[in-house]
Amino acid sequence: MLQELTESHYGKGDFIFREGDPTEYFHIVKEGTVKCVKSTPDGKECTLKMLMPGDLFCCDASAFDGTSHPGSAQPMGDVSILRMNKKAYFDMLRRNPDAALEVIKFLGNRLKEAQEKTKDLALDRADQRLASLLVDLATRNGITDPGGIRLTVRLTRQDMANMVGITTETAIRIMGRFKRDGLVSGTANRLFICNLSGLKALASAS
Amino acid sequence: MLQELTESHYGKGDFIFREGDPTEYFHIVKEGTVKCVKSTPDGKECTLKMLMPGDLFCCDASAFDGTSHPGSAQPMGDVSILRMNKKAYFDMLRRNPDAALEVIKFLGNRLKEAQEKTKDLALDRADQRLASLLVDLATRNGITDPGGIRLTVRLTRQDMANMVGITTETAIRIMGRFKRDGLVSGTANRLFICNLSGLKALASAS
DNA sequence: AATGAAACATGATATTTATCATGTTTTGGT
DNA sequence: ACCAAAACATGATAAATATCATGTTTCATT
Missing domain, CATH: 2.60.120.10 (Jelly Rolls)
Structure with a gap:
């Protein structure tokens, strides 16, 4: 076979x-x-x-x-x-x-x-969908690392945008907010999830 | 068995x-x-x-x-x-x-x-998604009838809204526009598709 | 035919997100 | 180290859609 x-x-x-x-x-x-x-x-x-x-x-x-x-x-x-x-x-x-x-x-x-x-x-806002995506990727693709969970896939803001049905600019703005709030850090080449439970909370916020 | x-x-x-x-x-x-x-x-x-x-x-x-x-x-x-x-x-x-x-x-x-x-x-507007839904239902559920294709399922504006990820009010407004444009007629109990190809065109408009 | 509930309708306003424009930073390849 | 391209960033504005409020029509039941 x-x-x-x-x-x-x-x-x-x-x-x-x-x-x-x-x-x-x-x-x-x-x-x-x-x-x-x-x-x-x-x-x-x-x-x-x-x-x-x-x-x-x-x-x-x-x-x-x-x-x-x-x-x-x-x-x-x-x-x-x-x-x-x-x-x-x-x-x-x-x-x-x-x-x-x-x-x-x-x-x-x-x-x-x-x-x-x-x-x-159908029901969630852009930031919730993006948070949800990051949680998902961290779980499936992340390797624990000083400084957070590092994603092993190279993912640009544009890639993320295409995955959650928003524009690149919106993805950049939301990621900027996430970064300011200490939820994530880095860009495509080295993207870190710094606060997984924070992202989870955002993803499932009513 | x-x-x-x-x-x-x-x-x-x-x-x-x-x-x-x-x-x-x-x-x-x-x-x-x-x-x-x-x-x-x-x-x-x-x-x-x-x-x-x-x-x-x-x-x-x-x-x-x-x-x-x-x-x-x-x-x-x-x-x-x-x-x-x-x-x-x-x-x-x-x-x-x-x-x-x-x-x-x-x-x-x-x-x-x-x-x-x-x-x-992810990519289409509300009216396109609704048009797409109606085309789909007309094909799967419609019986030809003088006055258009009649849907055999009772479908309120709210039902439609839930199917395409919009609010009931938005569904009502868009259906109102469709009715004015002669694309559909009737309400939940007797809903007619009057211009299937018109809806198809709308559904796949860039 | 009367009646209460569900469905439909519409206006005013707020929010979210897209679009367009422009500039900066980072990256990969020589 | 340099350079072009890609990625990231941000502001101004426009468009789409949600939200809230309120009124009318239609429907099913008695």
Whole structure:
């Protein structure tokens, strides 16, 4: 089975696949971080999800019904990804019920996350969504360090803006406020979460 | 297998299950329309999805990992739903790879929809999101009728507001504008889409 | 037909966030 | 160390939407 997997490498600026491309493969992140992006004709972008090592992507419906990718996948820095031909993936799931159950579980979790995000976008303010994002990243990507939790992903204010549905300027202003309030420090290259519980409180403030 | 399914009926004001309840069953809508809702402590609501006959719900991760419902399910009017104990569901999927693949496909589609919604909330204006909702409902729920496409679900301005992340007042104002522009007519009890392509154009306007 | 509740409507105002413009700092590559 | 590009910063203004208040219409029930 495993011989069906091939490995590829990508760097900054590459596309793993583009929105609208036909779905040919099923993917797994091996190393690095991948972002799933949707964009509009006029150049606006929305980042749906950051994928970490071990995450599946493109294991969804488009792999089955022959349609095309609903969004693009881009590396955040250097990444390696594993790929399986969609037919092999399909056969593997048929033969291996446990794997199918794992995929169901994974997709169920992704769906839950997406719904949580929908709720945040619908009901929360910009600063709460940004705080929520930082809490999330600190938990998933942070390494403890003197001076706070350091994020291992390089994340510009623009990246953050795209992830929570605001403009770059608004992200910069809010991050400035967070910095003044001692919640965060640093910029993209070395971003620190200094007060995680403060951010948590903000994220869930009524 | 089918004997594992039990049928229940619900009416206006009932809850099929509430956010936070332990997940015990896997559900299918048999008749009527069900809404999936998330709410905040201070009474705000966000409707994630309207489920129609044939739709599965609660087939997701919470059924597997023993956690609780991430949102509530409420009927829009009278509904009947089919239910299967989660253990039976689990076993059924193990024994029946085709069923598991169907669930993967279904979840993949739900995920795609959720991501589309995320993009809309992040990048589109209120009137575009509302137009988009109406187009969607007309396609899924509409019956052609002299005077336009009539929606078979009773939908108040408040319901619409909760579905696209705006306030009731804003929904009323935008619907008023749509009515003046001849795009829609009527209110909750008899809501007509008079100009589907006009709404489509609005929904995807840059 | 009467009536209370829900739904719809609309105005005035406040708040949030986007937009546009411009300047400074940091970063990566030679 | 230098330089261009990217990232960060900030102000002024505009636009979108929420909030609050109040009134009208429609609906379901008796």
